[in-house]
Amino acid sequence: MADQPAPPTPPRHTLILLTVLVAYGPVSTDLYLAAMPDIAHAFGASVATTQLTLSVFLVGFALAMPLYGPLSDRFGRRPVLIGGTLLYLAASLFCVVAPSISTLIAGRFVQALGACCGPVVARAVVRDVYPREQGARVMSLMASAMATAPLLSPMAGGWLDARFGWRADFIVLVLFGAGVLVALWLGQAETNRQPDHTALAPAAMLDNYGRLLKSPRVMSYVAAVALIFSAMFSFISASSFILIDVLRLSPDRFGFGFAMAILGYMIGTQGAARLTHRFGLDRMIGWGLGGAVLAGAALGVLVWSGHATLATIMGPMAAFFFSSGLVLPNATAGAIMPFPRMAGTASALVGFIQMVAGALAGWTVALYYDGTARSLATQLPLLALAGWLAFRLLSRSEERTYLPNRL
Numbered sequence: 001m002a003d004q005p006a007p008p009t010p011p012r013h014t015l016i017l018l019t020v021l022v023a024y025g026p027v028s029t030d031l032y033l034a035a036m037p038d039i040a041h042a043f044g045a046s047v048a049t050t051q052l053t054l055s056v057f058l059v060g061f062a063l064a065m066p067l068y069g070p071l072s073d074r075f076g077r078r079p080v081l082i083g084g085t086l087l088y089l090a091a092s093l094f095c096v097v098a099p100s101i102s103t104l105i106a107g108r109f110v111q112a113l114g115a116c117c118g119p120v121v122a123r124a125v126v127r128d129v130y131p132r133e134q135g136a137r138v139m140s141l142m143a144s145a146m147a148t149a150p151l152l153s154p155m156a157g158g159w160l161d162a163r164f165g166w167r168a169d170f171i172v173l174v175l176f177g178a179g180v181l182v183a184l185w186l187g188q189a190e191t192n193r194q195p196d197h198t199a200l201a202p203a204a205m206l207d208n209y210g211r212l213l214k215s216p217r218v219m220s221y222v223a224a225v226a227l228i229f230s231a232m233f234s235f236i237s238a239s240s241f242i243l244i245d246v247l248r249l250s251p252d253r254f255g256f257g258f259a260m261a262i263l264g265y266m267i268g269t270q271g272a273a274r275l276t277h278r279f280g281l282d283r284m285i286g287w288g289l290g291g292a293v294l295a296g297a298a299l300g301v302l303v304w305s306g307h308a309t310l311a312t313i314m315g316p317m318a319a320f321f322f323s324s325g326l327v328l329p330n331a332t333a334g335a336i337m338p339f340p341r342m343a344g345t346a347s348a349l350v351g352f353i354q355m356v357a358g359a360l361a362g363w364t365v366a367l368y369y370d371g372t373a374r375s376l377a378t379q380l381p382l383l384a385l386a387g388w389l390a391f392r393l394l395s396r397s398e399e400r401t402y403l404p405n406r407l
Contacts, residue, residue, distance in 0.1 A: 017183050018125060019142045021081070024088070024118030024180075026149035028111060028173060029057060031157040035166035042166065043101040050101065053108045060112030062355040068120040069348025070208070073199040077121050077128065077344075078190045084117025085184060089177035095170040111173075118180075120347050127336050127343035128191035139329035140273035151262045192344075199345065208345045218346070220394035221335035224285055226353045227387030228292060228327045230361035231380045235261065235317055237362035238369065238376045246373055247310050257314060264318035268325020281330045282395065288326030289388040295320035296381030303377035313373060320380070327387075 032039075032053075040050040072080040091111035098104035123139070130138050160168040198204040212218050243249045243257045268288070276284050299316035302308070336346040361383065368375040 013187055014125075014129070015138060015141065017180075017187060018122045018138075020180060020183070021118035021122035022142050023149045024115040025061060027153055027176060028115050029054060030150050030153035031172060032161075032166065032169040035157060035161040035169050038161055038166045039101070039104070043104075045101040049105075052105050053101075056105055056109045057112040057115075058355065058359060060109040061116045062352055062359070064113045064116035065120055065348045065352040065355065066209075067348070068117050069124065069344035069346070070199040070205050072121045072124055072192065072344035073196045073342060076190045076192045076195060077125050078184070078188050081117055081121050081184050081188065082181065084114045084121070085177055085181045086114070088114030088117075089174065089181060090114075092170055092174045092177050096167055096174060114177075116351075120351055121344065123332060123336055123347040123350075124343040125191050126333070127347075128193070137273050137276050139333045140269045140276065140325075142329070148266075151259055151266075196342070199342075205345075208342055209349060212342070212346055212349050216394045218335055220391050221285075221331040222350055222353055223390035223394060224289060224327055224331040224387050225335070225350055226357040227383050227390065228289070228324050228331075229354045230357040231292070231296065231383035231387070232265075232321065232324055233358035234361045234365040234376055234379050234383065235320075238365050238373075241369060242313065242373045242376060243310075246308065246371070247313070249310065257310060260314045261317045261321040264321035265325045268322040269329060270325075271322075272326045272329055276330055281334050284326050285330050285334070285391060288323045288330070289384070289391055291323030292320055292327065292384040293381065293388050295323055296384040300377045300381045303373045308373050320384070331391075 036050050036053070039053070040046065043050075068080060068084065088111055091107050091114055095104055095107040095111060098107055122142075126138050126142075156172075157169045160172065196204075199208070239258055239261075247257075249257050272284055272288075295316045299313065299320070302312040302316065332347075332350055335350045336343050361379065365375050365379050368379075
């Protein structure tokens with residue numbers, strides 16, 4: 001089936017709503033981080049048990065990804081977004097009134113199942129309404145705006161917890177979900193003009209995912225996303241230990257140190273938004289991966305030579321996050337743009353592999369943590385180099401074109 005003509009460019013409020021949907025995950029995790037000690041005290045729970053409220057959210061988020069894509073390909077983007085947001089809203093209300101740590105953990109798992117609809121379906125909507133290069137620019141703008149969530153959410157959540165208690169953070173998440181639901185109901189039109197009525201058939205699902213996995217061109221983008229995100233998440237996982245325990249940065253200044261990396265990412269995504277249409281998606285990804293390798297190498301040399309200071313760690317990390325800002329939105333767009341009937345499935349595949357790879361990277365960097373920054377300084381450049389090599393090798397394979405339009 002040939003592609004239908006692209007619809008008119010959507011209004012600005014659509015871009016704002018898509019950005020909010022992509023931010024579901026960061027808002028839901030970062031807002032309550034500062035309240036975790038109070039949650040442990042309130043329920044008499046251990047730190048390890050309290051941290052399960054974060055871990056099970058990531059598990060639920062990853063598990064739901066492969067389902068939301070086919071659901072939106074079959075039934076449309078709008079009903080799946082509304083259904084997922086309703087689930088998120090109900091789970092957030094449950095978290096507000098949770099009587100024990102075990103029920104809060106259960107509520108967080110269900111909350112993740114609802115929140116996952118945001119990024120998976122929003123990326124599919126971008127594919128529906130924007131052409132390839134413009135879609136990459138839109139994803140860059142969304143990524144840049146989304147970066148404000150980990151920049152501001154921990155500070156806002158800490159302020160709420162100090163004044164109103166930890167349940168106030170989850171009340172804000174209820175209000176967030178309610179606001180998204182109203183916006184979807186009033187402002188989100190259906191964008192899937194080619195619903196795939198076989199998308200949920202088990203054989204069709206396996207076939208669709210199999211076709212994506214067998215495409216070297218698609219997997220070149222997926223590898224770039226997964227490996228660069230894994231390197232970023234290595235830093236995110238180890239940052240509090242390195243900045244506070246190794247560099248002796250006080251906890252109240254931790255956010256300012258962490259913000260250096262986030263600001264680098266925001267600048268990178270802004271650069272991608274402005275330059276991708278001029279230089280092309282693949283070239284921007286290549287430049288970003290090359291910059292990430294150089295920044296990672298600089299971090300490794302400085303740390304292993306005994307020069308671990310705030311400047312020698314956060315300088316390379318800011319450069320690395322800047323380079324990642326050139327890679328992630330463009331590679332994500334490259335993976336999902338060719339598939340008018342499989343955009344949701346492609347988006348789900350990218351997100352699932354990204355989340356799993358990031359979780360493994362966070363676990364391994366902690367496993368080899370020795371009280372220094374060496375585990376990060378070793379793992380991060382290796383992941384960046386692997387991403388650069390995978391992208392170059394896979395994109396040079398004999399499959400230089402996208403899958404046929406009949407998909």
